[in-house]
Amino acid sequence: MGLSEKTITVAVVGSVKSGKTTLVENLLAKAGVIDKPGKVESKNTVSDFDPFEQERQISINLTVEPLVWKNVKINFLDTPGFLDFKMDSMSAIKFSDAVLFVVDGSSDIGVTTEMLWDYYLNLEQKKPALFFLNKMDKAEADQSRVVDQIRSLLSNRAAPLSVHANDKVVSVFDDLSGLPEELRNAAAEYKEMVLDAVAEADDVVLEKYLSGEEITQEELSRCFKSAMANGNFFPIMAGSCINDSGLENVLDFLSENVSPLPVSDFPNADTVGIVLKTYMDPYVGRISVIKMLKGSLTTGSQLWNPDTEQLITIPKVSFIVGKKIVDAETVAAPDIGAIVKVEELATNSVLCTPNVKVDVPRLDVPQPLLPKAIEPKTKSDQEKLLSSLHKIQTEDPSFIVFYDREMKQTVIEVQGEMQLNAILGKLHDRYHVEVTLAPREVPYRETIKGRAQAQGRYVKQTGGHGQYGVVFIEIWPTERSAGYEFEDAIFGGAIPNNYIPSVDKGIRERMSKGVIAGYPVVDVHVKLFDGKYHPVDSSDMAFQIAGSLAFQEAFMNAKPILLEPIYKITIKVPEELVGDIMGDINARRGRVLGISAEGKWQVITAEVPYAEIIEYAKDFMSITGGRGIYNTEFVRYEEVPPNIAEQIIEKRKAILEKEKAE
Ligand SMILES: Nc1nc2c(ncn2[C@@H]2O[C@H](COP(=O)(O)OP(=O)(O)O)[C@@H](O)[C@H]2O)c(=O)[nH]1
Ligand SMILES: [Mg+2]
Incomplete structure (x- = not known):
């Protein structure tokens, strides 16, 4: 690759199969x-090299x-x-200089595009975004329909730079006289859309535009750059990979109109990079893809991982x-490079000048919402399972693993079933761990609503050293989440001091x-107010058992209930889905707390039992x-409605038995 004047990074995002x-x-x-482009079907593309990807002919990794x-x-991601x-x-959207949304011109923009567009709009740092309507060779391709969709669902500041005629791309700023009337009209309309969006970026151009004067190519380009940088204009290009149309336009446009974004200057550090992705290559080992934000990555230099x-x-x-590794002396910001076989790096790790404090923007990790x-x-594979999952997490931090002691379950929380399958695939192929999956149990709690007293008596005095411990307690509920309170109200040595902790235990x-x-059991106050002991037969053990028996009996008489975890759920959906979502939340014993508008989205908040x-x-x-x-x-624990509690208790008893x- 020859020398270049500037280096830019372009995220390529959009729906599956676009x-x-x-x-x-x-x-x-x-x-x-x-030499020639590979085909996803032939499993020989530069990008889809993971066996999981090739088998399914999809991409699951950033490359x-x-x-x-x-x-x-241009570094395409x-x-x-x-x-x-x-x-x-x-990650690609956040750490690129521009975002290219690829849309299937013969289909809909798709939900991924819609969701990623929302993420893009909410970025702190504004950056250019553009669209490529692909597959214009197909008979069903319909530029005007997809353009309408983009403008109504994403932004009305998106406008096409070209029309597609006879497998050729014609710029809306070119001479349109040779075009069929329908296309000529469309092109004229698109041109207006573009000028509407960009003209105000430049006073001279705005003036010219309003008075109907011709605008030069150079003026136009100036407007494009500034309107794109400010999120006021999103160019829509079109073409086809099959017919090789519109592709050079993409490269021309990007190289002319996109520049590296400024990054914060990290005053304390000479060198800063972030690991966009680390993954295991079966031949090479761990490969970490690093986007340099400042300074350069050089063979032999020493850098610091502040996390570890x-x-x-x-x-x-x-x-x-793609999958090929090419030697480099050094990789300088804002370029992207890689290092191989460094086990201490994970996706989202930072590499910087040793021993300095730097505040580096990080990858955003979406919350995993599906527990299993x-x-x-x-x-005997239990330990291996956990350590293998932790290794996989260094590649993909968007799932969580923990051991729930209470329910005695190892819980994995994932984004969805496809990610789960990819994880299970790695567990099997790489670590040879076979697993079974089960539903996640709800961590219920027990508590009381009333007051009760009870005696706990553990007395065994039939020859030899006996057992003797008698306690009297009263219990009542504490405030929710106050936990357990133990009150020692013994007077006159009814139980010797050294046995009181035994009762508590x-x-x-x-x-x-x-x-x-x-x-x-949670949220109970226990008052130990009386007891009896025997100078020889009493023991720590006897008083522990007496305490346990007393508690059990008092608890049963103090209106025991089950508590369940309540979660706050915040849902963002388009207006037309609000009714369905609300109905469904109600059917889940949920309480809607509020609903508000956020652009074209409605945001519903509700509280629902876990x-x-x-x-x-x-x-x-x-x-x-x-x-x-x-x-x-x-958010908190709340009482389970009695009819539901009954079922849970029945089921649980059967399991325990x-x-x-x-
Ligand atoms: N007709 C047509 N098919 C295309 C075009 N570009 C890609 N495809 C096909 O669309 C399918 C999905 O392509 P792929 O690149 O894997 O999509 P991705 O999931 O967005 O990466 C493959 O079968 C491609 O051969 C195009 O311009 N025209
Ligand atoms: Mg792909």
Whole structure:
């Protein structure tokens, strides 16, 4: 690759099968990086090299594909179109200088485009975005329909720069006289749209535009740049990878009108980079793709990973072209490079000058919303399962793993089933761990609503050293979340001081095991007000058991109830889905707290029992078709309605009894 005047990074995003990978492949061929474009179907594209990707003919990883066009180095970031892998698309959008949305011109813009557009609009740093309507060769392709969709669903500041006629792309600013009337009219309309969007970016041009004067190419280009940088204009280009039309226009446009964005200057550090993605290559090992934000990455230099506080000596620095690794002396900001075989790096790691404090913007990690219990088929694989999942997490931090001690489940929370499958695939192929999946259990709690007293008596005095402990307690509810309170109200040594902690311990033990359904007891005040002891037979153990027995009995008489976790859910959907969402939330025992408008979106907030939304990710997808996002957050525990509590207790008892029998 020859020397270049500037280096820019362009995120290529959009719905599945819109042709992102094919487009980038064709652009690489145009620029002479590869001889001829590979095909997704033939499993030989530069971008889709993961076996999982090739098998399914889809992209699930972000890949870097650089080329040089007219002295501009363009790093294309090809991304997956599936919402399960949206983190990669988000990373590409956040750390690029421009975003290219690829839309299938013979279809709809698709939900991924809609969702990623929303992410793009909410970025702190404004940057240019443009559209490429692909597949214009197809009979069903319809530029005006897709343009209308983009303008109504995404932005009315989007406007086409060209029309597509007989497999050729004609700029709306060219001489249109040779075009059929219909296209000529469309082109004239598009030209107005473009000028409407860009003219105000430049006073001279605005004046000319309003008075109907011709605007020069140079003036136009000036307006494009400034209107795009400010998010006032989103060019729509069109073409076809099959017919090789409109592709050079994309390269020309990007190289002329996109410049590297300024990044914050990190006053303390000479060098700053962020790992956009790290992944395991079966031959090469770990490859970390690094976007340099300041300074340069040089073979042999020492950099710092502030997350792990590790000093890392940079082995060979490389450039990457899809799956190929090409040696590089150094990779300087704002370029993208890679380092190989550095295990201490994860996706979203920062590399910077040692021992300085820098505030680096990070990748955004979407909340995983689908929990599953995961268990190794072979019990002895439990540790291996966890360590393997943690290794996979270094590549993809958009899923969570933890062990729930209470429910005795290893829980994995994922973006969706496709991501889950990709994780299970890696577990199997790479780490040889087989697993089974089960539904996530709800961590219910037990507590009381009333007051009760009870005696706990543990006395065994039949020859030899006996057991003797008697306690009297009273219990009542504390405030929600106040936890457990133990009050020692023993007077006159009815129980010797050294046995009081034993009573407390026995009660805690009982509480952790539950009384009515085996769930932990919370929010209870226990007052120990009397007892009896025996100078020889009393023991720590006897008083623990007495405490436990007393607690159990008092609890049963103090109106025991079950508590369930309540989550706040915030849902963002288009207006027309609000009715369906509200109806569904009500059916889930939810309470709608509010609804407000945010651009074209409606934002609904509600509180819903966790039990009702464990698998909500799937139902939400089927209600919205993916047009919407939501997040959840634990708020508090609340009483389970009695009829539902009864069922839960029944079910749980059966399980506990079965466990005991085993
Ligand atoms: N007719 C037609 N098909 C295309 C075009 N570009 C891509 N495709 C096909 O569309 C399908 C999806 O392409 P791919 O690049 O994998 O899409 P991605 O999921 O967005 O990366 C493949 O079968 C491609 O061969 C095009 O311009 N015209
Ligand atoms: Mg792809």
